Amino acid sequence: MIELSHVVKKFGGRTAVDDLSFTVPRGEIFGLLGHNGAGKSTAIGMMLGQVWPTSGEVKVCGRDIQSQRSEALTRVGAIFEAPVFYDYLSGERNLQILSTYTAPTSKARIREVVEWVGLTGREQSKVRTYSHGMRSRLALAQALLPKPELLILDEPSDGLDPEGIHEMRQTILRLQRELGLTILLSSHLLNEVEQLCTRIAVLQKGKKVFEGNVADVKATRGKVALKTNNFAEAEKILRAQNLITATAEEKFITLAEGRSTAEIAQALVSAGLAVEGLWQHEQTVEDFYMNLIKPPPLQKN
Amino acid sequence: MFLAQLKNELWKLFGKKRTYIGFGAFLLAQTAMMLAFKYTRWQSDFEKLLNGNGYLASEFISVLTVSVVMLIPQIMLLMPLYATLIGGDLVAKEAEDGTLRMILSRPISRARLMFVKWSAGIIFAIVLVLMLNLTALGFASLLFPWKGMFVFLPGQAFCVLTAHEGFIRFLMSSSFMAVNASTMVSVAFMFSCFNMKPSAATILALSFLFVSMVMENIPFFDRYEDFFITHHFKCWLLIFRDPAPWPQICQSEIILGAVCATAFIIGAMAFQVRDIKS
Missing domain, CATH: 3.30.70 (Alpha-Beta Plaits)
Incomplete structure (x- = not known):
């Protein structure tokens, strides 16, 4: 569903993503790990055609994101950290607005999605009255509107309380189980990644320093x-x-x-x-990650 | 689909309070000016001007005359401010808030998104001018009779018209005013497409208009006045000349239309190559 091939992104003289390649096959929950500024959001931006790669090739749903962006994103949903909406409009109006950027969406489909994420009864309220958890659900609703095959989640649990994080985790699992979605998850929460993902890639300073199965990581x-x-x-x-x-x-x-x-x-x-x-x-993903990215010990002389 | 996208863009635009700041300011300014015209020496001075030119003041202190008197300072001062405020918000505010990133995770092309947003801005400009003119007529009709029209602006406009003819010219001037407002929105929109804050886009657009106005008024630049867009903004007043200088008006309208299109194209191209990040 996602193919990155030798992708490089430079902002001026700074290289944000350096020769990044990986593939996310259909049906997988793939985790993208890395510290702040490691290049995760830039990589996601390139998958969604928001950031143009300096070189390399990005394919989403089998189509090149630069030359066939519209076709590539037809069945893709995305959620970003700290979901932002038009606060002065209702949740339903927000969904209507966002759906028109993909394809005509029926009111029945909007109702169906609102019900799926558990926002029924609050969809007519202005988004400014929503809690952070409700905004996350609305973000999920907008991502599900185009009946996606691929869901890209950029720090979806950011800012949520423990209950909200648990709910989000269960929802992600439900999405894969019930809707059979392919999911790319970028997260700082390593135990979340451990519980959800089948495979991970770790980025450090824009470079991929690891890619492999979570099961292999844990089996020491x-x-x-x-x-x-x-x-x-x-x-x-x-x-x-x-x-x-x-x-x-x-x-x-x-x-x-x-x-x-x-x-x-x-x-x-x-x-x-x-x-x-x-x-x-049994090594946790956190142990593995910390060992992977820890700086080498200082050498005397 | 384009119409649905445009409708939603208008929902976004007219759903937020700051869109109405301009409307509110115009209403307040009109009320204050009308009351000042009626109850200060302004009206008597105006009557003297009419009488001095050999016209019967009582026949020309009318809804149309007072409406234009009220509109001139508002068009000069308030219109650029509120048109650029909205134009500067169109793209930069969404980028700043983060909603643009959500929109751009969808398959809409950037060029189409820009065209939808720019179209919404143009509709806002037209609505703003319509509202401004309608309220000017409405407020003036509360205190003044529907009679002949007198417009006198040294060097720019002079006309004495019947109420019917005056109303037709007033309507035409409104459409030229809408072109002015659309040009202001387009210039601000262009800056808004670059990577900058909405306030910066508004300030840049206002500065552009201000510099154009200042340079246009420097005697040295008299021979180059056609190169300044603020010079062409004046064509809404030229319609009140008798006879109306149609070639000059058409030229100005074509130039302003070209400025709108150019601003849109530059803005859309800048947006096309931009990286959108959180």
Whole structure:
């Protein structure tokens, strides 16, 4: 549904996106991660034809966004952080206005979408009376109006309270489950990305530094958490028996090839150390992300 | 689809309060001027002017005469302010608020979006002029009779007309006024299409008009007056000359029409190549 091929965007002398390539296949929830200014919003802007790439090719729904923008965006919905509307008009009027930029939309379709997002009864109220959560729902409603196949969500949970974030997360899952949408999600909330996305790409200073499956990110083969009364002594024993290859933070050990946790427990107990806990460690997307983007340690001299 | 988009653009424009600032200001100014004309020495001075030119003042202090007297300062001072205020908002305000980004996530082409917005601005200019003229006539008819028309502006206009002929000229002058307002909106719209704040677009458009007016009034530039758009704005008054200088009026209208089109094209092209970011 989305194809970015060697895309570069420069603003003056500053490179905002540098040789970015990735593909989002149909039906996937794809996460775009990166710190502020990493180039996520610029990349999304290029997917929607709001920002023109300096070089490279962007295809949405199989069409080039620069030469066939209108055709490419016919079945695309988008939500941006801190949804903004014409506050002085009603929610329904806002939807009517925005729908005319795509195609004629019937009142029945607007009612259907309003009901889907749970705004029925408030659609005639002026948007200035809406809470942040209601604005998010209205943003979702406007994105769903053209019956999209692809939904681009740029920080959709930005500014929401925990309840709102939970609701948004459930809605995204519902969108994929019930409507079978392909979703590109840009977010700072790493646990949100972990729970929603099947694949992620991480941007740093405009460059893609990682692309892969969330399941692969979480599966950290051989990393085991060890809780014992003397970690240093345990490390010495385990290294002496070639059971581990590395330790970290005085709580993690990395098993040597072909070794199991049972062997670790046996070795430590035989040496008279108390094993208070021993379990396979599953890395979170947050751990992975923080390790990925952390600056290299300063070298002396 | 274009009509639906235009209708919605007008909903946006006429749905916000700041659109009505101009209408409100014109109403206040007209009320104040009419009362000042009626109850200060303004009317007696005007009567002296008429009598001095050999006309019977009581026959020409009328709805039409007073309406034009009220309109002249408003067209000179208030019209540019409110026309550029709206024109400067058309694109830049949406970019500033963030709604433009939402619109541009939809398949509408940028050129079409600009044409819809510009058309809405032109409709606003026409409505503003219509309202201005109608209220001028309405207010004046409360205190003055429907009689002959007298217009005297040294160097620009002089005419003495029957009520019927005067009303026809008044209607024609309204349409020329609408072209003036449309040109002001178009210039502000053009600046609004660049990456700037709405207030900056309005100030730039006002400055452009002001510089044109100042240069036009410098004697050295007399021979170049055709190059200043404010010179062509005066054609709404030329219609009150007897006989009306039609070639000059047509030339000015064509030039103003060309300025509108040029401003739209420059604005639309600038918008086409712009990056729209949050």
